Amino acid sequence: MSQVESDAARETLVVLRAKDRDEEAFHELVRRYERRILYYSHRILGSDFDFADVLQEIWMKVFLRITTLDAPEAFRVWLYKIAHDVAIDQLRKNRRYQVGHIGDTPTVEAEISGGWNERELLENAEVVHATLDRLSLLHREVLTLRFLEGLDLSEIAEVLSCSIGTVKSRIYYAKSAMRKLLEASYDE
Amino acid sequence: MMNESRPHPTRIEELLEQDVVVSSFDFGEFHMKLDESIKRLEVRARLIHRAALVSLAIFIICVVTVPLVISLKHIWVLRVWSGCGLVALFTAFVFAAIDHYKYRPVLKRKERDSILAAIDQLQFEVTELKEKLK
Structure with a gap:
């Protein structure tokens, strides 16, 4: 075992x-x-x-x-x-609940083909925290569950009460949004 | 693409440690407050349980004493008595439902604790008896 x-x-x-x-x-x-x-x-x-x-x-x-x-x-x-x-x-x-519109950024798809190593990313905790805080609620929640809490797709779907396809889509766009933010922060 | 294997637990722990809220949170105080809340919940659960039993007892008393009330030959006494009985029956149902659906699982711990305490007590007494027999 x-x-x-x-x-x-x-x-x-x-x-x-x-x-x-x-x-x-x-x-x-x-x-x-x-x-x-x-x-x-x-x-x-x-x-x-x-x-x-x-x-x-x-x-x-x-x-x-x-x-x-x-x-x-x-x-x-x-x-x-x-x-x-x-x-x-x-x-x-607190009336602050705003659901982001996932999937309404088609231009992002072409931009995420570059490499992004999550293990390397985790080494820079400050950047991860700062970047996550700048993402929309749905994006940061799905990224937290997937890559920091280690839940698989079906488990995330159960937590969020949605389909696996939706989870995949959210992760995809969340990753691309995070990558863009990271690139911007590195450029600065 | 992003590596989708599960991150190393140590790395995650480091990440958690560096989070402002996690690192500054007083977990000791949180444990204390959680314990207090659970105890308050148990007290409330016992109260609801007792309230259901008392209401049921009042209803039974009202039913059993109906012949006595009839013998008084005052219709208003009988009406008041019936009202009391019906209210007691209604509250008994309400408290029993709350007890069953919300608080019964909470009291289960107390039952378990008392069984364990009884077993401990029995073991202690058996050991004492054995020593006396020796």
Whole structure:
């Protein structure tokens, strides 16, 4: 069994214990995901929010609903879906929710044939954060889920409640938008 | 094209560490507040559970004592009594529904904890008895 598989199996066991209201298991899940969920919420919401309240709401929903989770192995996707819903609710409450028009920039397609190494990019964290903040909500959310949280296309589709085709399209345009921003920042 | 394999976890951790919000967030305080919220939720769950039981008890008392109220031969007493019984029945249904759909999973932890505590207590008593027998 590989390291990844053994981690996944261990996590499934922790989720099963948490489902059975094992306090220690629930706190283990909180510790395991709190930083990533905070990062994800920050990417969606921007900086002008009380993240303690946002995180609290997400984990309270997890606590209340975990007994209804049918597939413990899908906990990660389920958790991100809750985080997504809470973050979008917060945006709606603040009336700042603006859905970007994905796919309305046909000229971008020809521009993204150049190489872009994500591993190299991750080495420059400041540039990644600054560039992500300048993308539209849908673009930065899909990039965060795909390349920073490591979710696959079907998992992202489930989190965002859309089709895999839509996810592919969003990633495509998000990458091109990010590349343009990166090139602009390097030119400066 | 962009490399679409999953990024290395260490690299991601570094990236998270360098995020302004993540690095400045007080996780200790967050854990404390989360614990407090869960405890408050459990208290509320117990209250709703008790409220459902009390409402049901009031309804049963109202039904059982109907012959006594009839024997008083005051129609208004019977009406008030019936009203009380119906209100109690209605609130019992409402509280039971809230308890079942929202708070029952929360109380499950308490049940589990009390079972574990009982098992611990039994184990302790068995050990004590064994020592006494020796």
